[in-house]
Amino acid sequence: MIEVKNLVRAFKSGDRTIKPVNDVSFELEQGTLASIVGKSGSGKSTLLSLLGALDKPTSGDVVVNGVSLAGMPDGKLTEYRRRDIGFVFQQFNLIPNLSALDNVMLPMEFAGMRKSARAQRARELLEQVQLDPDKHVRRINRLSGGEQQRVAIARALANEPKLILADEPTGNLDEQTGEHIIELLSSLSRDHNTTILVVTHDRSLANKTDRRFRLQQGKLTEEPARNRAAVPAAV
Amino acid sequence: MSVLARSVGNAFRNKVRTAAVVAVLAVAIGLALAMLVANQAVGAKVQELNASVGTVLTVNPAGGQGFEGGGEPLSSEQAATAAGVPNVTAVVGTKALRLRNAAEAAAQAAAGQAGGPGGGQGGPGGQSTTTLTTSLTAAVDAGTLGNRNQASEGTTGATGTTQPARTLPITATGIGAEVDSAGKALELTEGTGLGDYTADSTKALLGTTLAEKNNLKVGSTFTINSKTFTVAGLFDAGTTFGNNALYVTLPAAQTLAELPGELSTMIVTVNSMENVDSTKTALQAALGTDKADVTQGQRNLETAVSSLDSVKNISLVAFVAALGTAGLIILLIMVMLVRERRREIGVLKAIGAPNLTIGLQFVLEALVLVALGSVVGAAIASFASGGIASALVSSSTSTTTAATGQRGPGLAGAAGGFPGGVPGQGGPLGGASQLLTSVTASASPGVIAAGIAAVFGVAIIGALVPALLTARIRPIEVLRGE
Ligand SMILES: Nc1ncnc2c1ncn2[C@@H]1O[C@H](COP(=O)(O)OP(=O)(O)OP(=O)(O)O)[C@@H](O)[C@H]1O
Numbered sequence: 001m002i003e004v005k006n007l008v009r010a011f012k013s014g015d016r017t018i019k020p021v022n023d024v025s026f027e028l029e030q031g032t033l034a035s036i037v038g039k040s041g042s043g044k045s046t047l048l049s050l051l052g053a054l055d056k057p058t059s060g061d062v063v064v065n066g067v068s069l070a071g072m073p074d075g076k077l078t079e080y081r082r083r084d085i086g087f088v089f090q091q092f093n094l095i096p097n098l099s100a101l102d103n104v105m106l107p108m109e110f111a112g113m114r115k116s117a118r119a120q121r122a123r124e125l126l127e128q129v130q131l132d133p134d135k136h137v138r139r140i141n142r143l144s145g146g147e148q149q150r151v152a153i154a155r156a157l158a159n160e161p162k163l164i165l166a167d168e169p170t171g172n173l174d175e176q177t178g179e180h181i182i183e184l185l186s187s188l189s190r191d192h193n194t195t196i197l198v199v200t201h202d203r204s205l206a207n208k209t210d211r212r213f214r215l216q217q218g219k220l221t222e223e224p225a226r227n228r229a230a231v232p233a234a235v
Numbered sequence: 236m237s238v239l240a241r242s243v244g245n246a247f248r249n250k251v252r253t254a255a256v257v258a259v260l261a262v263a264i265g266l267a268l269a270m271l272v273a274n275q276a277v278g279a280k281v282q283e284l285n286a287s288v289g290t291v292l293t294v295n296p297a298g299g300q301g302f303e304g305g306g307e308p309l310s311s312e313q314a315a316t317a318a319g320v321p322n323v324t325a326v327v328g329t330k331a332l333r334l335r336n337a338a339e340a341a342a343q344a345a346a347g348q349a350g351g352p353g354g355g356q357g358g359p360g361g362q363s364t365t366t367l368t369t370s371l372t373a374a375v376d377a378g379t380l381g382n383r384n385q386a387s388e389g390t391t392g393a394t395g396t397t398q399p400a401r402t403l404p405i406t407a408t409g410i411g412a413e414v415d416s417a418g419k420a421l422e423l424t425e426g427t428g429l430g431d432y433t434a435d436s437t438k439a440l441l442g443t444t445l446a447e448k449n450n451l452k453v454g455s456t457f458t459i460n461s462k463t464f465t466v467a468g469l470f471d472a473g474t475t476f477g478n479n480a481l482y483v484t485l486p487a488a489q490t491l492a493e494l495p496g497e498l499s500t501m502i503v504t505v506n507s508m509e510n511v512d513s514t515k516t517a518l519q520a521a522l523g524t525d526k527a528d529v530t531q532g533q534r535n536l537e538t539a540v541s542s543l544d545s546v547k548n549i550s551l552v553a554f555v556a557a558l559g560t561a562g563l564i565i566l567l568i569m570v571m572l573v574r575e576r577r578r579e580i581g582v583l584k585a586i587g588a589p590n591l592t593i594g595l596q597f598v599l600e601a602l603v604l605v606a607l608g609s610v611v612g613a614a615i616a617s618f619a620s621g622g623i624a625s626a627l628v629s630s631s632t633s634t635t636t637a638a639t640g641q642r643g644p645g646l647a648g649a650a651g652g653f654p655g656g657v658p659g660q661g662g663p664l665g666g667a668s669q670l671l672t673s674v675t676a677s678a679s680p681g682v683i684a685a686g687i688a689a690v691f692g693v694a695i696i697g698a699l700v701p702a703l704l705t706a707r708i709r710p711i712e713v714l715r716g717e
């Protein structure tokens with residue numbers, strides 16, 4: 001369960017202050033698959049980085065399973081990112097000189113998992129995101145954008161996080177592979193009770209989520225649930 | 236993949252740069268090590284010089300040295316006075332005797348060659364000289380120098396028409412401790428010392444060549460003025476002149492000379508190098524300028540030591556500078572690497588790497604670079620250090636020997652006390668120049684380890700500080716870049 005309370009993130013640009021996240025509040029039950037849509041520059045990535053403890057809010061708080069992130073010391077925040085969060089960056093942010101396998105194993109190494117177990121799980125995850133086995137040991141900077149995106153998704157799943165924050169996870173994928181990733185994410189929320197928040201421009205992806213949010217000029221609004229929106233009123 | 240594997244991989248991420256960094260580091264580290272080695276070698280030599288002859292003063296009767304000059308002889312009372320001067324740790328009295336081969340002396344006398352008291356060679360005053368006869372034959376045959384010396388120095392000699400072959404006299408010195416006439420410890424090659432040097436005894440120590448010439452071994456006997464002495468031990472003074480000598484206990488020499496309580500010289504040891512000058516003045520004042528001449532045998536040695544000391548300081552400064560340079564290089568490289576990989580640090584942090592893991596990764600990478608630099612640097616140092624050390628030392632030695640050349644004769648007299656026919660008896664000086672020229676650096680493993688450890692220390696700090704500073708920033712700021 002994640003509670004977001006009056007979250008504000010302000011940036012100073014010159015003598016102007018912009019607030020890409022301006023008094024945002026919402027709650028997500030554990031196991032929910034949710035999406036955020038919004039125009040480019042509307043603050044989606046900013047909101048996600050606040051939830052993933054990559055950034056600190058100007059005001060407001062994020063409470064995860066009853067624990068507040070505000071005032072949490074740096075070491076605890078690192079542990080929170082390592083154990084509870086799987087983050088898929090819009091720009092992937094993989095280590096370019098390491099192989100796909102090594103990149104996926106990194107979070108497990110930090111979590112203290114045994115080396116053989118790490119390699120085993122990393123291989124399984126890369127198979128789940130449909131990366132060709134002969135590309136598992138290839139260096140990241142020799143993979144295509146879509147392949148890198150899938151490695152980034154595999155890395156986010158590595159430590160079986162309770163909350164996955166994915167910024168445009170299908171942005172670089174063809175329709176079929178994108179469908180597969182969506183299927184993978186929804187099965188995680190369904191079968192593993194993982195809470196998933198996806199930022200997307202992809203309507204078909206948004207339409208498959210349990211809850212849909214729209215971010216506009218820093219304000220978050222929820223759209224009607226998909227079964228009501230997608231299906232015309234019955235009876 | 237572990238932190239270590241990642242660090243090693245990162246160290247070779249840009250191979251050209253890694254090679255350049257390692258090369259520059261190697262030069263700096265090699266230079267630092269060479270300087271440390273040079274510093275140690277010179278330092279050890281300075282210590283050796285100080286320890287051997289650095290703090291000895293020689294007291295001669297006023298106006299006289301060795302068998303030359305005149306004035307009142309030194310006495311046991313003066314030795315006691317000298318011992319009472321502050322900073323004096325030891326006073327050793329000596330009594331020098333000049334021995335002539337009995338048979339030759341008789342032959343010369345028969346040939347009408349009765350010279351001065353020295354049989355054709357004694358000093359004008361003959362203040363503390365006593366010439367006695369012995370059964371021994373000198374180990375040195377009189378060459379041109381010996382003949383000239385003996386002829387010209389005779390007061391009434393050289394009147395005969397034919398001069399039979401001469402041999403040099405033998406020096407017998409009564410010593411109050413197991414030291415030679417310059418105050419250096421005797422180097423016994425065989426047998427034992429004389430035991431109690433303050434008691435009259437019939438034991439004697441012979442120079443190796445003198446013993447050989449006379450077919451004497453430890454336990455053999457010979458006579459001085461018809462008194463029988465037993466060879467207790469053999470010593471090697473390192474010079475031909477020094478080995479044509481023998482030592483008996485001080486009272487034995489005084490008894491032979493029939494001059495109890497009289498001393499030829501006193502060898503005064505001062506507690507430290509720094510106190511030598513002040514003690515010399517105090518000693519001179521205590522004994523009186525009209526009674527005794529106090530000379531400082533190691534004057535030139537002191538210049539040598541101080542010039543060596545400055546070499547030591549220079550090499551230390553150069554060591555610190557080279558080490559500092561190595562430290563600066565690795566520091567700048569690591570700061571640069573951390574800046575370059577800020578984003579990567581942000582990624583590691585964002586996926587949950589503890590700050591220490593990030594710091595460790597960069598420290599290990601720095602250590603890989605320094606380790607490579609050290610290995611290459613140590614190789615450079617092992618080739619360069621011997622050359623550097625001997626270059627440093629020999630340049631300082633050449634100035635020293637120049638100074639020695641000018642003052643040499645006076646000093647030789649002061650130290651050896653014999654204007655005899657054998658050159659090169661420089662007392663402490665001969666030893667000093669020998670030691671100085673032979674200074675060669677040798678790399679001890681401890682020295683190298685200390686130098687490398689210091690560079691590693693700088694590398695650790697140079698990697699850890701910027702990495703931790705970067706890791707402390709919020710990941711998003713680093714990820715967004717500059
Ligand atoms: N560090 C910063 N300093 C100043 N302004 C910033 C900073 N970070 C983000 N912004 C601004 O905040 C706004 C929101 O940025 P954000 O990256 O959250 O947009 P987004 O919704 O993810 O857009 P996109 O769909 O293009 O990824 C943008 O106008 C951006 O310029």
Ligand SMILES: [Mg+2]
Pocket residue numbers: 044045046090167
């Ligand atoms: Mg974005």
